[in-house]
Amino acid sequence: MKKISIIVAIAQNSAIGKDNKLLWHISNDLKRFKKITKGHQVIMGKKTYESLPNGPLPNRKNIVISDDKNDKFEGCITVYSINEALDLCNETEESFIIGGASIYKQFLPFANKFYLTRVHKDFDADTFFEVNFNDWKLIEQEDITDDTQNNFNYSFLTYVK
Numbered sequence: 001m002k003k004i005s006i007i008v009a010i011a012q013n014s015a016i017g018k019d020n021k022l023l024w025h026i027s028n029d030l031k032r033f034k035k036i037t038k039g040h041q042v043i044m045g046k047k048t049y050e051s052l053p054n055g056p057l058p059n060r061k062n063i064v065i066s067d068d069k070n071d072k073f074e075g076c077i078t079v080y081s082i083n084e085a086l087d088l089c090n091e092t093e094e095s096f097i098i099g100g101a102s103i104y105k106q107f108l109p110f111a112n113k114f115y116l117t118r119v120h121k122d123f124d125a126d127t128f129f130e131v132n133f134n135d136w137k138l139i140e141q142e143d144i145t146d147d148t149q150n151n152f153n154y155s156f157l158t159y160v161k
């Protein structure tokens with residue numbers, strides 16, 4: 001079985017983004033994201049790639065999915081279908097699906113691990129990712145209730161299939 005993991009931060013109302021940006025700045029979450037994905041390959045949609053402030057994520061193999069065959073993103077492997085991206089995933093190395101909504105939704109049936117940051121607040125958004133966690137088993141939970149940089153609480157949750 002290919003090791004495919006989703007990593008995402010989702011608000012209480014399933015919001016994940018607006019105007020091609022994240023909805024919050026949670027430095028604990030960025031640190032966690034970096035720690036978990038470092039040294040691995042990350043797979044993202046073209047819009048998420050374009051939203052990165054400094055281009056490809058360092059110390060990771062960046063794979064970008066685009067529907068435009070003329071696209072080539074420097075420092076990344078560009079692919080043009082979900083299947084092409086799946087071909088680059090294998091059974092020994094964990095591959096991380098890092099967004100956005102369209103890519104999460106298409107990879108959800110192939111994923112066997114899910115790193116969720118659940119933000120316990122509703123956000124005004126234009127991009128949503130709804131997941132039914134009944135199919136998943138919760139193996140780790142950390143509730144953050146003392147982040148002085150944010151006026152909301154959040155939880156780090158890890159699920160497996």
Ligand SMILES: NC(=O)c1ccc[n+]([C@@H]2O[C@H](COP(=O)([O-])OP(=O)(O)OC[C@H]3O[C@@H](n4cnc5c(N)ncnc54)[C@H](OP(=O)(O)O)[C@@H]3O)[C@@H](O)[C@H]2O)c1
Nearest residue numbers: 009017020021022045046047048066067099100101102103
């Ligand atoms: N909260 C989080 O953890 C998190 C993480 C990442 C991103 N985000 C947010 O999510 C939002 C972006 O999500 P999004 O859904 O709009 O964009 P996206 O998934 O990042 O990228 C969409 C792009 O990928 C292409 N694409 C999708 N599926 C394809 C396929 N099967 N074959 C070829 N190309 C394909 C699309 O082409 P088409 O033109 O054919 O659709 C489109 O160009 C932003 O607001 C971002 O900040 C949030």
